[in-house]
Amino acid sequence: MNIMGRIVQKRTLETRARLVAEAEKLIDRNGFEALRVEDVVRAAGVAKGTFFAHFRDKDALMDRLIGARLDTILDAMDLETGIRDIRDLVARMGPMLTFMTCERYVFDVILRYSGAAAQEDIGPIATTFARQIDVFASWIEHGPFRRDVPVAILAEGVQAFAVQVMALRFCALHAAQGLHAPLETYLAAWLLPPQPSARSSRNTAP
Amino acid sequence: MNIMGRIVQKRTLETRARLVAEAEKLIDRNGFEALRVEDVVRAAGVAKGTFFAHFRDKDALMDRLIGARLDTILDAMDLETGIRDIRDLVARMGPMLTFMTCERYVFDVILRYSGAAAQEDIGPIATTFARQIDVFASWIEHGPFRRDVPVAILAEGVQAFAVQVMALRFCALHAAQGLHAPLETYLAAWLLPPQPSARSSRNTAP
DNA sequence: AGGATAAAATGACCACGGTCAATACAAAAT
DNA sequence: ATTTTGTATTGACCGTGGTCATTTTATCCT
Known part of the structure; x- marks a missing residue:
């Protein structure tokens, strides 16, 4: 086997697969936070x-494992269509919100790796974050939402x-359900076609 | 001295002050990330x-030191008035953005502590985050911004x-200046009185 | 087959945050 | 002054992530 000029033995792939598999097992049993390299x-x-x-370090393994789960969740989200309103939208984000808040540690890792650490060593979690934007964008595009702002911007919002x-109310109401209401409030203000306010200034983006 | 039923010796305060002072010195010399408890x-x-x-752990000291700096920055922001537009607003957030992105490590600590960790052990950084909302709210309230959404919500946004x-472009353009343009784009969409779009649906918040 | 060469695996070792039973010390009670 | 009581400090010790010179193993070459 030969990847990128460097010869990779079959043994290598087997070992790596075993490491990943065993890590998964341990996580299923004890959660992410309790995982020990030893x-x-x-x-x-x-x-x-x-x-x-x-793996460069323990976090690199976490990046991979958590990224894989996020990807699975996104696969399901990708199939969702016909968002009718904000409540609908938030409901379909549910599985993602639930997983991201399943453990404080998981949320921290995700945040830390959601942006590219160094230019172009974009890891699994960062990749899923980009993908998330795409999913949101397509949802918004086919939904009853405002059109005066590019869909990509809306999705990032x-x-x-x-x-x-998630960050501000992590413990307040730990069940992911408690996140839906506040999120709906924000998204209503962000996504819905605006009702012109009394004082109609006509500012424009700079 | 007597705080909360527990007697605190003068010695204690001296020692704590010395720890904080020496930590500050070391940080000024080598940055936050390089700080070692030893x-x-x-x-x-x-x-x-x-x-x-x-201190409960090293992070508790960091929470305190970083919180103190954020507080100083907020003191200055508190004095700013007369925001004329989005560009203005973002410009006055400058010092905060600069500090929060001065080191990757600092940003991570801030994010981790920006929400209350457990109910009501709200630390220095979390406190400054609440204060930040207040500052933004007062800026927005006196500026030429939309009125159809509560100021508090706008501020949180x-x-x-x-x-x-900051999270997504941390390394892309490391200078805080590179953050201003994208932030202005978001805030224009978020804060400005909306221009009604062609298709005028009349949705309302659920 | 028997070297030659490069990849993979090893485990003793280190760095550093954090713990805790033991000790030193200050203040209050006698 | 002496004892008592509780606070503050100590430093040997531990857990765990991470390193690296050395050894083992696979693959290639003749």
Whole structure:
């Protein structure tokens, strides 16, 4: 096997797959936060150093595992169509909100990796964030929402508000349900065709 | 001295002050990320355990130090008045944006502590975030902005967009200047009195 | 087959945040 | 002054992420 000029042995792929698989198992049992590198390597039957030959650091593994789950959720979201209103929109974000707030640790990792760390080493989580924008954009495009702002901008705003709601009310109402109401408030103001206010200034974007 | 039923010796306050002072010095010299607890206690002339008798963990010290700086910046922002337009608004957020993006590590700490960690152990950074909302709200209230949405909501949105811009473009254009343009785009869509779009649906908030 | 070469795996080791039973110290009670 | 009580400090110790010189293993070459 030969990837990018560097020869990769079959063994390598097997080891990496085993590390990932064992990590998944441990996470399913104990959650993300409790994952220890030592446990993973013991379960995979390799030495500690081997782990770091396959992943830059523990966070790189997390990036991959969490990114994979986000991707699965996005696959489902991709199939949703016919958003009728804000409530609908928020409801379909539900699974994403639920997963992102399933553990404080998970939310922190996601935030830390949602932007590209260094130029162009864009990881799995950052990729899903870009994809999320696309999904939101297509939802908005086919829904009864304002048209005076580019769809891409609207989509990025939805993401921004979602993060805001999750970050500020993380513990207040831990169930993801508690996030829906405030998020709907924001999105109503952000997405709906505006009702012109009394004082009709005619400002424009700079 | 007696705080909350617990007697606090003068010695305690002196030690804590010394820890904070030495930490500040080290940070001024090497930045936040490079701060090591061992260095702080050595400089302060106390044992390691003493540090943790005064701060729950290293992050608690960071929360305090970063919170203090944010507070200073907010003091200055509080004095600003007469926001004429979006560009103005973003310009006056400048110092805050600059500080929050001065180090990747600082931004991460701020995000992690911007929401209350557990109910009602709201720390310095979380406090400044609440204060930030108030400042934005008063700016918006006296500016040429939309009135069809409560000022508080608008202010929270400004914060959300600011975080979004910082998170997504952290390295892309590291100078805080690069943040202004995208932020202005978002805020124009968020804050300005809307120009009714062609298709005038008359949706309302759910 | 038997080297030669490069990739992969190893595990002792380090850095650093954090803990805790033991000790030193200050203040109050006698 | 001495004892008592509770606060503040200590430093050896631990857990865990991460490193790297060395060793093992695969692949290629003749």
